[in-house]
Amino acid sequence: MIRERLDPAAEVLARAEVLADDLEMRSVRAFKEANPTALVVGHMPIYAPRPLFEALGCLPVAIFGAGDQLDIIRGDSYFQSYICHIPRSTIELGLSGRLESVDAMVFPSICDVIRNLGGMWKLLFPDRLSIYLDLPQNFDSAIGGRFYAGELRRIARELEKKGAKPLQAEALLLAIADENRRRELITELDALRREDPSRVRASEAYTVVRAGAALTARAHADLLDEFVTAAKQRHVRHFDNVRVVLCGSFCEQPPLALIRSLEKAGCDIVDDDFQLGWRMIESAIEVRDGEDPVDALARAYIEQGRPTASRYIADEIKGADLARRVRRLPADGVIFAAASFCDPALLDQPMLEAALRQQNIPFTSFKFAENTGQFQVIREQAGAFSDAVKLWGANV
């Protein structure tokens, strides 16, 4: 009660924490009980076409592994030691029965590890639908857009066969409208963080966005709206921190305590690629007059998708978008925080670093695993980076 009086956002934040930490999938099980014929569609990072699933009457559930909450026993035996952690903990979640309420799993084509995980899932859970989502790497709407719209229709047919509602244009239009509202609220949340990082800490924004993993877009938008409204009423104390962009955590997520450690080390994370799927489409999904909404969904991915490691860029220079982002925000520097053994992030990083060097933008880097428990070294490194940027700026 005292906490709520001191912080108007405390109550909604506490609710978001419960949802974000729901490894036992209580909210998903509650959804299944209330909607016994509806399907639950799990999807791996980074991005999945959630409005399509909602239009089919399914509940989309973003699966981000088990973080630091679960001991991995069986999951480790399915993968070699030199790959990231998220596939191990996802297998552990599956084998321990925590994903029993998930009727279908979607594996987007972001890297070989997710591809292998998709194959393994099929073998381990043959009675459940396992869908590989081939994302286009050609960004001409007439080629990649057409291909992707075909993929979306194929997935809809597979889910329909499993018991989802038939795809109707009206239902998809409503789902797109809900998704656009959620996106608008995330944009508002990000603007608040950017303008005043003391008002909304990155760790709080992370929690409130993560809370939507197993919510419909409408329910998530309501939660975001509540939080944004409450955060605007906060009385805040300002700190002499540096403003940083965090880059590389688009798939496997760092523990929340690690994000808080960076904040304690004097870094205001004013932009990041945590849980990138929610921000992958950078502006509203527009459905043109007479356009099939499936085509509009595909076009949004093609034309409005955010550059990231798993997305081919033809005519752009790797890192140019990151450098522009740093200037636009503005931010003082960049922290590269990639999951250990994350090939897409780590293969991109030298090119991103080169682009920053060219523009005299300071950066530092470290690696993590979702179950990392020791943050002292990272905290000291981030603290030293923050102090150096304050003292010497671009000459770090």
Ligand code: SF4
């Ligand atoms: S963390 Fe990186 S390598 Fe691992 S599954 Fe995700 S994108 Fe692939």
